[in-house]
Amino acid sequence: MSNQSLHFSSETETSMNAVLISASASRYEGDWSSIPHSHTFTELFYVREGKGSFLIESQIFPIEKDDLIIVNPHLSHTEISNGISPLSYFTVGVDGISFSFNDHRDFQIFNCRKKQADLLFYFNAIFQELDKKAEGYESICMHLLEILTLQLKRLTDSAFEVISSQHPSRACAAVKRYLDSSYSESITLDDLAVFSHLNKYYLSHEFTKYYGISPISYLNRKRIEVCKELLENSDYGISDIAHQAGFSSQSYLSQSFRKYCGMSAGAYRKLIKQNKKQTVSHSDTQSAKKESGVSL
Numbered sequence: 001m002s003n004q005s006l007h008f009s010s011e012t013e014t015s016m017n018a019v020l021i022s023a024s025a026s027r028y029e030g031d032w033s034s035i036p037h038s039h040t041f042t043e044l045f046y047v048r049e050g051k052g053s054f055l056i057e058s059q060i061f062p063i064e065k066d067d068l069i070i071v072n073p074h075l076s077h078t079e080i081s082n083g084i085s086p087l088s089y090f091t092v093g094v095d096g097i098s099f100s101f102n103d104h105r106d107f108q109i110f111n112c113r114k115k116q117a118d119l120l121f122y123f124n125a126i127f128q129e130l131d132k133k134a135e136g137y138e139s140i141c142m143h144l145l146e147i148l149t150l151q152l153k154r155l156t157d158s159a160f161e162v163i164s165s166q167h168p169s170r171a172c173a174a175v176k177r178y179l180d181s182s183y184s185e186s187i188t189l190d191d192l193a194v195f196s197h198l199n200k201y202y203l204s205h206e207f208t209k210y211y212g213i214s215p216i217s218y219l220n221r222k223r224i225e226v227c228k229e230l231l232e233n234s235d236y237g238i239s240d241i242a243h244q245a246g247f248s249s250q251s252y253l254s255q256s257f258r259k260y261c262g263m264s265a266g267a268y269r270k271l272i273k274q275n276k277k278q279t280v281s282h283s284d285t286q287s288a289k290k291e292s293g294v295s296l
Contacts, residue, residue, distance in 0.1 A: 020142045021093035025127055028052075028081035028088070036076045038170070041095040044148075045069040045079070046112075046123060049088040053080040056107050063087075066113040068152075072098045072106040074173035090123045094145065104180045104222075106173075122148035171196040172207050175215060183222045184246040189215065223247060224260045231269040238265050 021041050028050070036055060045054070051064045056077045063069065063079070071077050081087040101108050112119050126144050129137040175196050179187070192215055193200035207215045226245040230236055236244070242253035257265045 019095040020138075020145045021095045023090070023092050023126055023130060023141070025090055026088070028079075028086040034078040034080050036078045038074050038076045039071075039093060040073050041093045042073060042098050043069075043071045043077075044090075044092040044094065045071065046090040046092075046119065047087060048090060048120075049085075051082040051085045052087045053082075054078075054109070055080060061109055063109070064111075066111060066116050066119075068110045068112050068119065070099050070108050070110075070152075072173075074170045075106050077107075090127070092123075092126070092145065092148075094149070097149070106177060118151060119148075122151065169206060169210075171198055171203070172210055175203065175207060176211065176218070179215065179219050179222060183219060183226060184244060186246070186248070187219060219246075220256055221260065224257060227253065227257060227265060228261075228268065231265060232272050241265070 047063055047065055047067045049065055054061045054063045054069055056075055079087060122144055126141050129141045175192055178195060189200045189204060193203055196203055204214050211218060223245040227241050230241045230244065239250045242250045247253040254264060261268055
């Protein structure tokens with residue numbers, strides 16, 4: 001395996017508190033085995049050439065040229081190269097930020113073929129600085145990283161937010177992923193303590209420290225988000241929605257929904273339907289005016 005890498009001092013930060021921890025350009029040459037691993041920082045993995053697979057936790061995803069994989073901290077992952085078309089790729093390790101995706105996963109895979117030139121410009125610029133190591137190259141690399149990160153929001157089709165973050169412990173990150181995927185189950189703080197092998201008071205303190213919210217409050221907020229999605233896009237009754245979102249009863253859903261949203265679930269659904277009708281009505285009016293030659 002050919003590899004070119006650079007490790008940076010953690011003292012120089014960009015204006016968004018991102019710290020460039022490492023950067024490497026690698027090509028698979030059949031002389032090493034992929035081993036699942038995780039990092040305490042976020043990793044950007046860009047496929048320059050070749051095909052293969054990317055293992056994230058227990059899931060395997062096919063990857064190919066111009067795929068960009070973003071992996072948040074503490075996720076076990078590795079690349080698996082195709083023997084016929086071996087992988088060549090960039091990796092960049094970024095501390096101090098993580099990515100919040102709309103689907104609440106801690107990773108995302110984008111195909112950036114249409115924007116290849118834009119992305120490669122910034123990756124190549126980082127590695128040119130790596131090669132030359134001229135005065136101030138670390139600072140330049142980190143500012144290029146900031147531009148690259150902001151450009152990703154423009155270049156990818158899936159919306160996400162870049163958030164400054166302290167790094168949660170591996171246990172807290174695992175608890176968050178568990179809550180994101182198992183919100184419909186009956187979960188107590190004692191259950192989370194058993195799951196994480198931590199004292200429940202220590203777990204609550206550490207989770208709140210890193211995420212700004214207690215684990216049970218995070219669980220309730222997640223359930224409310226699921227309820228809002230179902231209220232907006234399904235015809236399920238409130239009782240069914242409460243069950244699907246993990247609330248023990250319709251009354252508990254009503255109490256929690258009013259607390260978080262300032263209105264009842266029924267009122268929220270009615271408001272959403274009214275807004276949709278107004279949007280459709282406005283769109284129909286505009287179309288009718290255009291057809292009749294009326295200038296808007």
